[in-house]
Amino acid sequence: MRELKIFSGQANPQLAQDICxxxxxxxxxxxxxxxxxxxxxxxxEEDVRGRDVFLVQPTSPPVNDNLMELLIMIDSCKRASxxxxxxxxxxxxxxxxxxxxxxxxxxxxxxxxNLITRAGADRxxxxxxxxxxxxxxFDVPVDHLYAGPVLNKHFLExxxxxxxxxxxxxxxxxxxxxxxxMKRLGGKLAIVDKRRSDALRTKQENIIGGPVAGRxxxxxxxxxxxxxxxxxxxxxxxxxxxxxIHVAVTHGVLCGPARQNLERAPIDSIVITDSIPLxxxxxxxxxxxxxxxxxxxxxxxxxxxxxxxxxxxxx
Numbered sequence: 042m043r044e045l046k047i048f049s050g051q052a053n054p055q056l057a058q059d060i061c062x063x064x065x066x067x068x069x070x071x072x073x074x075x076x077x078x079x080x081x082x083x084x085x086e087e088d089v090r091g092r093d094v095f096l097v098q099p100t101s102p103p104v105n106d107n108l109m110e111l112l113i114m115i116d117s118c119k120r121a122s123x124x125x126x127x128x129x130x131x132x133x134x135x136x137x138x139x140x141x142x143x144x145x146x147x148x149x150x151x152x153x154x155n156l157i158t159r160a161g162a163d164r165x166x167x168x169x170x171x172x173x174x175x176x177x178x179f180d181v182p183v184d185h186l187y188a189g190p191v192l193n194k195h196f197l198e199x200x201x202x203x204x205x206x207x208x209x210x211x212x213x214x215x216x217x218x219x220x221x222x223m224k225r226l227g228g229k230l231a232i233v234d235k236r237r238s239d240a241l242r243t244k245q246e247n248i249i250g251g252p253v254a255g256r257x258x259x260x261x262x263x264x265x266x267x268x269x270x271x272x273x274x275x276x277x278x279x280x281x282x283x284x285x286i287h288v289a290v291t292h293g294v295l296c297g298p299a300r301q302n303l304e305r306a307p308i309d310s311i312v313i314t315d316s317i318p319l320x321x322x323x324x325x326x327x328x329x330x331x332x333x334x335x336x337x338x339x340x341x342x343x344x345x346x347x348x349x350x351x352x353x354x355x356x
Contacts, residue, residue: 050098057097059334100134119161131316136171154178169291188291203227211274254282264292272306279307295323
């Protein structure tokens with residue numbers, strides 16, 4: 042492990058430290074900041090020549106700052122003759138626009154993939170992409186992890202029985218994810234029929250499947266942004282007679298009115314991971330944070346030793 046170096050950007054230094062603690066390694070020394078005109082500054086403070094370097098930096102809000110910082114870190118390591126550079130992005134920003142769904146719009150997910158590749162990253166390690174096909178936008182290897190085992194473990198420890206559970210997909214795009222959780226937790230499957238009127242507004246119309254009445258509803262999604270969609274789904278499920286409602290997501294983006302929406306919603310608890318640090322103004326008694334540091338640490342160790350990543354989930 043002597044040739045392995047892990048550095049952290051400013052987006053989530055605590056997660057990077059927890060990863061290093063899991064691997065019993067020191068966090069690499071790096072200086073990050075801004076020039077007076079707000080341009081990003083970076084200097085790697087230790088030797089990386091010929092080393093296997095991992096840069097931990099989710100591109101969470103402020104997205105542009107964190108993305109640019111990651112690119113500069115990659116360039117710094119490339120010019121310092123690192124043998125291999127892996128961008129560890131627990132949360133991949135700019136993922137919503139993964140296709141042209143109408144005229145004269147960009148495909149930002151592909152643009153960001155190009156930027157990371159051209160900056161000098163040799164591979165990417167990420168988690169629960171908003172759209173799985175984004176893996177194909179990179180011209181370098183991408184290891185795509187899933188936080189499902191961490192979230193499932195939380196609910197298994199609650200001692201719920203299969204007869205109690207209904208796993209709810211908050212929209213048609215999350216059906217495959219919901220089925221995966223249902224196979225491991227048991228229970229029934231329900232799907233919320235969501236209609237999007239524009240980029241900011243959605244409406245939940247009906248519930249397909251179930252039954253929901255009298256059961257504990259578990260809603261799984263990849264992220265919560267403003268929480269409008271998940272709260273609408275929770276209200277619909279509550280209206281159908283659910284006894285309890287618990288929400289689980291990988292990425293707690295939690296921007297804008299998210300905290301207020303979640304506090305008002307008929308949700309008993311929200312489980313998120315630490316892929317993104319929880320902002321002070323978005324903390325709530327409903328929110329429980331589960332760490333993905335051991336999962337990322339194991340993936341980094343296996344990558345360093347050229348071992349199978351999928352074996353993590355087989356085990």
